[in-house]
Amino acid sequence: MIENSLALGILIAGATAFILYKINPLFKVPGPIITILTNWWILWHTYFERRNRLIHKLHIEYGSIVRLGPNEVSIADPGYVKNIYVDNYDKSHFYFLFTVYGKVNAFSAIDKATHSRSRKVVHQLYSKSAINASFIESLILEKLQQLESYLDSPQPIEVIKLFRSLAMDVITAFQFGKGHGSNLLGDGAVREAILGKFKILFTSWFFGPYLPKIAQYLYSKDFYSAAEDIDNWIIESMRKSGYPHDSIANRLIKGGLDELEAASEIADHIIAGHETSAIVLTFLTWHLSKNPEIQSKLQNEIRSAVKSNGGSLPAFKEIDKLAYLQGTVQEALRLYAPIPASEPRVVPPGGLNYRPSSPLYGQLNRGYFIPGGTVVSIQPFTLHRDPNVFEDPLLFNPERWFVNNPNLSKMNRSFLAFGAGIRGCVGSNLALQDIKLAVAYIYASYTTIVSPRTTDISMESNDRYSIRPKADECLLIFDKK
Ligand code: HEM
Numbered sequence: 001m002i003e004n005s006l007a008l009g010i011l012i013a014g015a016t017a018f019i020l021y022k023i024n025p026l027f028k029v030p031g032p033i034i035t036i037l038t039n040w041w042i043l044w045h046t047y048f049e050r051r052n053r054l055i056h057k058l059h060i061e062y063g064s065i066v067r068l069g070p071n072e073v074s075i076a077d078p079g080y081v082k083n084i085y086v087d088n089y090d091k092s093h094f095y096f097l098f099t100v101y102g103k104v105n106a107f108s109a110i111d112k113a114t115h116s117r118s119r120k121v122v123h124q125l126y127s128k129s130a131i132n133a134s135f136i137e138s139l140i141l142e143k144l145q146q147l148e149s150y151l152d153s154p155q156p157i158e159v160i161k162l163f164r165s166l167a168m169d170v171i172t173a174f175q176f177g178k179g180h181g182s183n184l185l186g187d188g189a190v191r192e193a194i195l196g197k198f199k200i201l202f203t204s205w206f207f208g209p210y211l212p213k214i215a216q217y218l219y220s221k222d223f224y225s226a227a228e229d230i231d232n233w234i235i236e237s238m239r240k241s242g243y244p245h246d247s248i249a250n251r252l253i254k255g256g257l258d259e260l261e262a263a264s265e266i267a268d269h270i271i272a273g274h275e276t277s278a279i280v281l282t283f284l285t286w287h288l289s290k291n292p293e294i295q296s297k298l299q300n301e302i303r304s305a306v307k308s309n310g311g312s313l314p315a316f317k318e319i320d321k322l323a324y325l326q327g328t329v330q331e332a333l334r335l336y337a338p339i340p341a342s343e344p345r346v347v348p349p350g351g352l353n354y355r356p357s358s359p360l361y362g363q364l365n366r367g368y369f370i371p372g373g374t375v376v377s378i379q380p381f382t383l384h385r386d387p388n389v390f391e392d393p394l395l396f397n398p399e400r401w402f403v404n405n406p407n408l409s410k411m412n413r414s415f416l417a418f419g420a421g422i423r424g425c426v427g428s429n430l431a432l433q434d435i436k437l438a439v440a441y442i443y444a445s446y447t448t449i450v451s452p453r454t455t456d457i458s459m460e461s462n463d464r465y466s467i468r469p470k471a472d473e474c475l476l477i478f479d480k481k
Helices: 002-023 040-047 051-062 078-086 093-098 112-126 128-133 136-148 159-176 188-203 221-241 248-254 259-290 292-308 323-335 408-413 428-445
Strands: 065-069 072-075 352-354 368-370 375-377 447-450 475-479
Touching (some): 040 051, 051 065, 051 072, 078 352, 078 408, 112 128, 112 248, 112 259, 112 428, 128 428, 136 159, 159 188, 159 221, 159 248, 159 259, 159 428, 188 221, 188 259, 248 259, 259 292, 259 323, 259 475, 292 428, 292 447, 323 428
Parallel strands (some): 072 375
Antiparallel strands (some): 447 475
16 A cells, blocks of 8 residues: 555656656756746845845755756856856846947847947957056046045045945046046035935846846836936936047947947946946955954055155056955955846857866766756856865955965956956956055055944845945044054
């Protein structure tokens, strides 16, 4: 009797597995069973800001490949950055949100052909040599002097707003030409208005990317009004600038884009660039403030470079060579990647034969065939914490990035803060110049301390596509010594 029931049970389980497999070949891929039936499970957790940490936990539990929904998998394997990102799978519909003025731009383009039209024009404008040849270094230094006027106070300073203003003033000047960028550091009223509107946009982060087909019905009136104001602010700033020859706007138009296409591209650079750079600076300065030993090593490096340069900050090309500064910025980008979440792509029609290239968290999965059309991604949050690659991964250790570390190329392979391949971050050189100059400028003269109101809990990052401290403030005390 028991044997018959057991046989029947096995038969039913086998038949169910067979039917589910026929319904969906991702059935075999490990993951919570509910994900074979619906993607509402992952969306639910995404909405309640648990996605990145949940996917991370799933990888620890199931290994380097996890099913997230009937048509979506997450891979945590540096060996597949090449297939998915460098070989340039098409983007998923997640990116529709980033279309502005009804015009597709480099960020929101789904397929390769549409993307390459925008990217071709923009790519060389952001190369390291183009940035070095531009006015950007002198502009950043001017802006840092403006920023410094807020630091000489015994009161704690809220730095997120200041760093967002710095990044915005720099990026907009790069877009519209020197003298035509914003002046958020100089004008408190405009700063509050503009940053407030961007905050509304960022607060509505969920609907656009994760429910693109119905997002337009779900946004609030405030969202539409903020989006319209920002769109108008950008296009009016562009028109007012008169497209000077040193602006991105000028080069985009010369590259064959019409006015709205150029504005769409620029709006995206402003959205993608100002918040991300500011968030790195926030977490980095907070981390240094909590760790006087690391801060002091960094100060020693920067201050001896200043001394060798006759008492003034060396040019960026010298700052760029400072190894401890480089390690500190890399660590901030590793542990506080401003975009730690999945960058979804679509597996091409031939499918992807996934064979794990290395064990993740000590587990080596079997291989699986991922059919064409499946949404696939690798989240930096997990790659950046892999103990097989980063020794003691939660430790903020700038020295791990020194060139004599034999693990360096392995770590670089797993470093995804700027994405990878031709769809990786076009603005990384600008961002790094901005961040490194700001850190060098501040720590050449100041020591920073965390204000008691800013705690590890208040600084815990939220769990979204792009992150911020949960309390949305970071109070530091700047001491001129
Ligand atoms: C620390 C600062 C920054 C971080 C961490 C960052 C991160 C990223 C990442 C991860 C991607 C890839 C997205 C994907 O694969 O789908 C990306 C793309 C992009 N970023 Fe950044 N970004 C930063 C700063 C900037 C700046 C300053 C700009 C422009 C001024 C910018 C403009 C863009 C654009 C246009 C793309 C789309 C590129 C394409 O698809 O061709 N970013 N960024």
